[in-house]
Amino acid sequence: xxxxxxxxxSGQTHHRTRRLDVNGVELIYEATQRALEDxxxxxxxxxxxxxxxxxxxxxxxxxxxxxxDGSGGWGKPTLKLTTGGxxxxxxxxxxxxxxxxxxxxxxxVIGWEKNSESDTTAAITTAFDPVWDxxxxxxxxxxxAVEASVYMHTYGxxxxxxxxxxxxxxxxxxxxxxxxxRKEVTLEEVLSSPPLADPLKLLDMCPRTDGACAVIFASxxxxxxICPRPAWILGTANRHLYTYLGDADYVGLKSxxxxxxxxxxxxxxxxxxxxxxxxxxxxxxxxxxxSWIEELGLCPPGEGPRLLxxxxxxxGGELPINPSGGVISCNPxxxxxxxxxxxxxLQVMGKAGERQVPDVHVAxxxxxxxxxxxxxxxxxxxxxx
Amino acid sequence: MTQTSEPExxxxxxxxxxxxxxxxxGRYGSRFFMAxxxxxxxxxxxxxxxxxxxxxxxxxxxxxxxxxxxxxxVASTGTLVAYTILRFSFLDPETGKQKPVPYGYxxxxxDGSDNAFQHFIEIRDEARIHIGARMRAVFRDTRRGxxxxxRHFEVLA
Numbered sequence: 001x002x003x004x005x006x007x008x009x010s011g012q013t014h015h016r017t018r019r020l021d022v023n024g025v026e027l028i029y030e031a032t033q034r035a036l037e038d039x040x041x042x043x044x045x046x047x048x049x050x051x052x053x054x055x056x057x058x059x060x061x062x063x064x065x066x067x068x069d070g071s072g073g074w075g076k077p078t079l080k081l082t083t084g085g086x087x088x089x090x091x092x093x094x095x096x097x098x099x100x101x102x103x104x105x106x107x108x109v110i111g112w113e114k115n116s117e118s119d120t121t122a123a124i125t126t127a128f129d130p131v132w133d134x135x136x137x138x139x140x141x142x143x144x145a146v147e148a149s150v151y152m153h154t155y156g157x158x159x160x161x162x163x164x165x166x167x168x169x170x171x172x173x174x175x176x177x178x179x180x181x182r183k184e185v186t187l188e189e190v191l192s193s194p195p196l197a198d199p200l201k202l203l204d205m206c207p208r209t210d211g212a213c214a215v216i217f218a219s220x221x222x223x224x225x226i227c228p229r230p231a232w233i234l235g236t237a238n239r240h241l242y243t244y245l246g247d248a249d250y251v252g253l254k255s256x257x258x259x260x261x262x263x264x265x266x267x268x269x270x271x272x273x274x275x276x277x278x279x280x281x282x283x284x285x286x287x288x289x290x291s292w293i294e295e296l297g298l299c300p301p302g303e304g305p306r307l308l309x310x311x312x313x314x315x316g317g318e319l320p321i322n323p324s325g326g327v328i329s330c331n332p333x334x335x336x337x338x339x340x341x342x343x344x345x346l347q348v349m350g351k352a353g354e355r356q357v358p359d360v361h362v363a364x365x366x367x368x369x370x371x372x373x374x375x376x377x378x379x380x381x382x383x384x385x
Numbered sequence: 386m387t388q389t390s391e392p393e394x395x396x397x398x399x400x401x402x403x404x405x406x407x408x409x410x411g412r413y414g415s416r417f418f419m420a421x422x423x424x425x426x427x428x429x430x431x432x433x434x435x436x437x438x439x440x441x442x443x444x445x446x447x448x449x450x451x452x453x454x455x456x457x458x459v460a461s462t463g464t465l466v467a468y469t470i471l472r473f474s475f476l477d478p479e480t481g482k483q484k485p486v487p488y489g490y491x492x493x494x495x496d497g498s499d500n501a502f503q504h505f506i507e508i509r510d511e512a513r514i515h516i517g518a519r520m521r522a523v524f525r526d527t528r529r530g531x532x533x534x535x536r537h538f539e540v541l542a
Contacts (some may be wrong), residue, residue, distance in 0.1 A: 119476040121475035146468060
């Protein structure tokens with residue numbers, strides 16, 4: 001069976017539209033240094049490094065080697081991992097696996113992206129089959145627009161319902177010094193923003209961001225000596241359900257539904273709305289905040305809007321979602337999923353500053369790959385049995 | 386490194402070099418494209434275990450992880466199960482140019498198949514397009530054995 005693993009600290013850059021003052025290696029170094037400072041460790045204490053971004057955004061395909069000067073991986077086992085939007089969350093899952101194996105005691109996990117260096121939609125489009133899907137598909141925005149139109153058709157949800165998600169995440173971001181966009185928006189501003197692909201408008205979507213995040217995972221026995229309140233990994237899950245886009249089922253994000261069922265069963269969660277204290281979800285666009293919380297079992301299908309309008313998912317509500325401001329406020333793609341995990345860990349550790357939710361024992365973070373694959377990582381204050 | 390003033394922030398352009406690829410379509414894809422090119426017929430394939438019919442045909446049914454051999458003709462008409470109309474222009478990696486917008490794109494479940502087929506949809510009259518609309522493939526007169534042999538799907542009168 002697996003050994004127990006905890007997150008003992010993290011660091012992230014102050015995420016921005018363009019970090020022209022640093023190249024990618026220097027950006028990675030910033031996050032790495034901050035994680036080491038957070039934990040009081042030095043690079044000598046680190047046994048190994050895993051690092052990832054979405055290769056195509058920067059067009060550099062051997063980040064494990066190329067990033068060595070910034071990652072600290074010189075002379076250590078250093079592996080690369082790249083899975084599109086889920087890169088950051090898959091990095092967290094892999095970090096957990098590697099330390100749980102017993103082969104590593106202190107592992108540095110780094111996710112990063114300089115989205116400013118290329119055309120995001122063009123790069124994302126290359127994730128899809130070149131013969132069957134790419135000529136028609138228009139990156140993540142088109143896929144998400146398709147999902148949104150099916151959700152509206154199936155349940156009668158409105159663009160206004162979706163806009164409430166953007167309003168929430170953008171308001172929460174004002175409390176997060178690292179978030180990219182730190183200015184509230186109103187429902188009307190979302191609804192009147194420029195159209196992208198029906199029914200999505202500019203403010204329904206996440207931004208493109210330059211940023212990096214580093215998280216340190218440690219094994220049982222070692223973690224407790226590094227910090228007083230580690231965030232223990234309670235469980236993880238990952239799902240892919242198709243090769244070709246036409247095979248995906250557009251009524252609900254099935255990969256997230258399957259992954260959450262597996263995770264809840266592993267961890268022993270029966271009523272996620274009651275038993276989970278905070279969620280950091282990879283919601284790349286507004287409608288996801290309605291539909292995907294249904295897939296996570298927080299409410300029956302079609303009732304997501306009710307949770308939004310009742311304030312259940314706001315800070316101060318029964319289950320705050322994205323106190324960090326989430327992806328709609330900040331999206332350095334290769335880092336984004338790892339930032340969700342780092343933020344969930346900060347909540348458990350009581351280190352989330354102004355965005356801290358009181359009394360957090362169990363926190364869930366998710367990753368999303370556009371389109372349609374999902375990761376989950378659950379962390380808690382109590383070491384698992 | 387000491388400096389007395391803000392350093393210049395240089396950005397280097399990669400240039401406009403192309404990176405071409407020549408993808409093998411495979412036996413199943415080749416059968417599909419040849420039937421489309423030569424006969425304006427659309428082929429799917431049936432899984433022997435779950436009995437689902439997939440368009441385009443492919444070697445393995447993913448959920449069953451079962452080899453498939455039984456090619457099945459499907460109709461060139463179907464039902465629109467999902468769609469959007471793109472209104473923002475972006476750099477098309479296929480052409481190196483900005484994509485002309487607006488354009489419609491959707492998933493059509495062809496009659497006789499169990500999954501959806503992704504293609505352009507004709508959007509001259511946006512009011513006629515809705516989930517559940519009956520659609521038909523519009524073939525080009527000159528076909529080369531690519532998805533472009535279908536110009537788009539249009540709403541059936």
